[in-house]
Every structure is written in C-alpha cells, then in structure tokens.
Amino acid sequence: MVANPSQADFDKPKRESVPIDSPSTLQKLIGRREFGPLVLLIVEIVAFSLLSTTFLSTGNLSNLLAFTPEMGMMALGMTMLITAGEFDLSVGSVFGLAPIIMWTLFNQEVMSLEAAFFVALGMSVLIGFFNGWFVTKLKIPSFLVTLGMMMVARGTALYITDGFPQRTWRADSALTEIIVGDFYIGEFRVYASLLWFILFAVVLGFLLTQSRFGNWIQAAGGNSSAAHARGVRVNRTKIMLFILTAVLAAYAGITSSIRVSAANPNSGTGYELEVIAMVVIGGTALMGGYGTIIGTIIGVFILRMMRNGIVMIGIPGLAYNIFIGAIILGMMALHSWLERRHHSGT
C-alpha cells in the first residue's frame, strides 16, 4: 500500500478511498450510470414483445421511430443544459411556436419556405439567448425564467394563429425532404429526422465528453464558482447551451409539423417535463455536473416505448402517466442508491 519506505512508520490509514485493483470490463459496465436504464429498456422490450405479437412488427417499429427523434432532439439539448446545472421549461412551447412562425410567414407569402425556416430558427436563438441572459446576468433561477418564457412563447403561438392550426400541405420542397423526407429500407419506413437525430447525438456526445467546451459544461454544473476561478466562462457556456436547447426544440417542432402536415399552436404542450424525465431517467444528474448522451438516448426510448407498448398490449393510453411516474421514481431511487453505495467509504 505504501510504496515509499519512509512512510512505513506512519499509523495505519483509517480508510481507503480508491480501490487499487482495476475492475473488470463487466464491473465497469455495471458501474456506469447508463447500466440501470439499459437494463430497464431491455426488460421493457422483452416484456412488450412477449405480451404483444405486433410490438416488434415492422409497422410498429417504423411508427415508433417516426416520432422518437423529435422528442430525442429536445432531450439532447436538455442533457447538455442540465449537465451545466440549468434546465429549460420553455422547450415544449418553442416546439409549438417555431413551426407556427415558419408556416405563417410562408402561407402569408411573406417569404420563401427556406427563409421562413431560418427566421424561425433565428427566433429560437433569441429565445435561448434571452433565457440564458436572464439566468446568468440577472441571476434569476432558470425555473422562473423559462416558466415565463414557456408562457410567452405559447401565448405568442396562440395569438398569431387565433388558436387555429396552420396549413402545411403546400410544402413539398427540397428543405422538407432534407428535414424529414421518408424512404424505405425493405418494408421499413425511415424518416430523415432519424438520421439527423443520430448525427446530433454523435456531435453532442463528442462535444460533451471530448471537448474543452464539454469539460466546461460539466464544471459549470458541478461547481460554478471553482470553475469561474479557473477562468472558465461559466455564463457564456450556459447562454450557449440555452441557445442550443431552444434551437433544437424549434428544429424538432418544425420537423414534427412537416411530418404530420400540421402546425398546431398547442403542439408540444407538456413535452418539457417529459423531456426532462427522459434526461434524468437516463442518468444525467438533475443538479448538474454529470451528463450522458447515451443515457439520454436510452431514456428517450424507455419512455417512447412505454407509451407505444402499453397501447399495444391493450392498456388504455390514459394510464400512461402512471407508468411514467413509476419509472421516474424507480430510476431516481436506483441512481441515489448507486450514488450512496459509490460514496460509502469516502
């Protein structure tokens, strides 16, 4: 234990903090925060496929993969933001507002669809900047700032449209094909949004774990004053993540509006909490300092499959929230138990 012989006459240490024998690959896998959620996902898939013959059918899986990327994109942004110690309740409203802006501008023939697309994204940049600025510069908790923004954005969408959905059917352009065009692999219908989701996940996963920006995100969420003292630009990092989250929510909302051929001013209502649930179920720490993109992807699938699966096995969809709530509670208990077990001995 003590390599230096001059240390040998010291008292025995009272405690050992780090095991020196290196754990096996299996132990490492089990020790990861994504392990619990992964097990739950596998159990879910097995259970639903045993209880329903159609759960694993091509049709159902295509269906499942159509909407999942839209929630998933929001969850990716939220993962980064929560890791930095903040969260955003306005994503559901931005998901609703962005396509309203885009389609209203296009339908009223104010501008081309492409231009309207960028105006809608530009608006989400402003919303994210505004959220971040209020949180970091005015030191108002993100709960209050983004709650306010949630109402402003939803109210704007309802006001612009008088509460009516916007037409999107004139929209067969290259842009809509790029965003959410579909194609078939055999019988399997795939939307381009799935590919975009995978791309975003890879880029953000790399950013979070491999880049300096990612180190700053984790430090900002873990101990922002220590990070600041080391020269980390904590406020700027958080503002950029608020912008990222808003842009991804806007993009997801636009994707959704093209796919279902409707831009409804109420769409996205309640998504903010479901997205936050996906993120924390996957293992990201709600109070910041640790985040996992892989865990979030697992969390997204856990909740989406739950919603899909309980309908497939004949449980009324209205019971969905019972299951979601139970999963959240169970997962939080698991993470907290693992955390305490990990820290016992230090």
Place this chain on the structure above:
Amino acid sequence: MATELVRMENINKFFGRVQALNNVNFTVYENEIVGLLGDNGAGKSTLIKILSGAVLQSSGKIYIRGQEVDIDNTTDAIKHGIETIYQDSALVTQLSIARNLFLGREPLKGPGFLQWMDQDKMNVEASRLMREVGITKNIPPTTPISALSGGERQAVAIARAMYFDSDLIILDEPTNNLGVEETHGVLRFVRNARDSGHSCIFIAHNIHHVFQVVDRIVVLRRGEVVADDIDPKQYTVQEVEEVITGMRVM
C-alpha cells in the same frame, strides 16, 4: 537576504465596527514556507483572504515582486500567481483528477476550430504531477475527485498550483479533519512544493504541524502582528504558544 515575493503593507480591515486587522505588515520571501499562527479570531483567515481575493482590505497596499497590485477577486489572485487551497471548494468533485488539474487550461489537439481535449496528455501529466506532489498510492488520473479522501483532494489542488506555476500557495487549516497519515501527506506536499521553488503560507490549528514544516513563523494577536521572524529551530512549541496567548513578548 532572500528576495521578496509578496509584501502586504499597513493592511487594515474592518467588518462593520470590528477591526479584524490593525496595520498589518506581512512579507513572504521566495522559496519559503511561512507559518501564520494566532488564536481563534486573531485575523489569520482574513489576512490570507485579502491575498486570495476573497476579501477586500479596508486600507493598505499589496506588492508582488515590488510592483503594487490590486487583488479584487480570486481570478485576479490566480493571475498574479497566488493560489489558495481550500479544503473542498476549489475542485469540481464530479470531474476526474486530470480534468480538474487542467480545468480552464485544457491542452487541445486536432485541426483548427475542430479541436478536442488532449486527454492522453492530460492523464499522463496528471499521473506525473500526483507522484511529484508526493502521492505514493497508484490512483488513476481518471478517478473522480468525489472518490478521493480529504488529503488527496488537497494534493490535487497543490499539484495544480505547482503545475501552473503559482508563486505563492496558501493553505488555511489544511490539516483539519485529516487522519495522521493524511496529515503527514499534506505536510510532505507542502515541502515538495517549496523544494520545487514555490512559497507557501501555512495556517494550522495544530502548532506541532506548523513546527514540522515551516521555515519561519509569524504570529497575529487580535489583528496585530506580534512576531514576524520566529525561527522554529530556535524556539520551542511552548515558547511560541506563549507568544500567541500574549504571555511572552518578542
């Protein structure tokens, strides 16, 4: 005579009507460990907080290598080469040893704006630094701070200060709540830091710890310096204790 590193001149500090520091003159020379002693409430923490940017003096000046400087916040202090080791707060416990060591100064690799952290370099350097500071246990540099003991955390903070060439490393009660071996570890880290050319201010409740490690002792009493050049080799613990309590005048 050794070269002067930091000089605090006529420092006064009031907290409302309480005068925590009264016309204090305090100098740290290059390459020495200064022990700062004094009873509870003597003003030790206040004095070093002024140096580390956590507290602003009511009046008085600070010179670094003869140049007057303003230290308004922690970032200023770090920029001027003054690093304070707190028992906990200066590290991000969720991040690994290596990521903490290089936080804010991460080495990068890769082309142009598409750069990522050079984690291999960070890990290799972190291992070397941990050995250099005197950690003899083989702790992987990817270990999160939360899995380290109090003494090991201080080793990380001291290693960071050494690596980024802080001239002055301040430790306020670093041995509180530490076990015997951990305490010896911290004393060893401090000695290693001095031997590689850094100066240290060492504050400890336990006067024996101070005697084991410092080159010179300064005593504060009720906000005033009552002795500033006690050689621990020439005085006993008992005699210095008398200075601290005011029974002996130097």
